Amino acid sequence: MRTLTLPVGELGANCHIASREAIPGSGILPCVVIDPGAEAEKIDAEARKAGLAVELLLLTHSHADHLGAVDRLLDLWPAASLACSAETSRRASDSRLNLSLYLGFPLACRPAGRFIGDGENFAAAGLEWRAIAVPGHEPGELVYLAEGGKYAFTGDTVFAGSIGRSDFPGGDGPLLVAGIRRLLASLPPDAVLFPGHGPATRAGDELAANPYLAL
Numbered sequence: 001m002r003t004l005t006l007p008v009g010e011l012g013a014n015c016h017i018a019s020r021e022a023i024p025g026s027g028i029l030p031c032v033v034i035d036p037g038a039e040a041e042k043i044d045a046e047a048r049k050a051g052l053a054v055e056l057l058l059l060t061h062s063h064a065d066h067l068g069a070v071d072r073l074l075d076l077w078p079a080a081s082l083a084c085s086a087e088t089s090r091r092a093s094d095s096r097l098n099l100s101l102y103l104g105f106p107l108a109c110r111p112a113g114r115f116i117g118d119g120e121n122f123a124a125a126g127l128e129w130r131a132i133a134v135p136g137h138e139p140g141e142l143v144y145l146a147e148g149g150k151y152a153f154t155g156d157t158v159f160a161g162s163i164g165r166s167d168f169p170g171g172d173g174p175l176l177v178a179g180i181r182r183l184l185a186s187l188p189p190d191a192v193l194f195p196g197h198g199p200a201t202r203a204g205d206e207l208a209a210n211p212y213l214a215l
């Protein structure tokens with residue numbers, strides 16, 4: 001798998017682009033865009049420059065800094081679709097629940113074309129995916145595993161050396177910590193985690209040294 005990570009927007013949320021590795025003669029490859037938070041034109045340009053066509057947009061959760069570019073990208077890529085949990089889709093279309101009202105740019109994301117449930121396997125961009133529910137930062141949040149758990153797009157659940165806030169509406173700190181522990185224990189120690197903010201890390205490193213998981 002090949003990944004590109006683009007920090008976008010004022011809050012520097014990570015937009016990740018995932019695709020198969022290009023091989024000579026493979027031409028334009030489909031890709032999955034995870035959490036297109038802002039700067040649709042930049043995301044679009046980087047995808048095109050890498051020889052990628054957007055097949056699917058995935059949202060880990062509904063907070064506005066992770067979805068602000070959804071509508072524009074779906075306009076630019078009319079064949080692409082949007083998928084997330086049903087709860088995330090509901091919250092994403094509400095400017096209070098997606099926090100955009102309080103961030104000063106009220107927006108209502110369009111509804112997802114497809115809902116994904118906890119434990120669901122699906123294929124996209126020639127890759128195998130699995131969704132795992134990790135609530136506690138926000139109800140309905142999904143972590144997306146790719147390639148049998150070798151890679152995990154963790155949204156605002158676990159970061160390198162930190163975890164997501166649990167003081168937003170619907171947040172629950174103990175639930176978040178329990179879900180992260182369960183997730184990381186299920187992954188190979190060298191699984192690469194791509195969080196919604198900050199640098200990539202590894203499952204084993206966070207289990208061993210993340211101070212928020214120590215208790």
Ligand SMILES: [Zn+2]
Pocket residue numbers: 061063137156
């Ligand atoms: Zn968030």
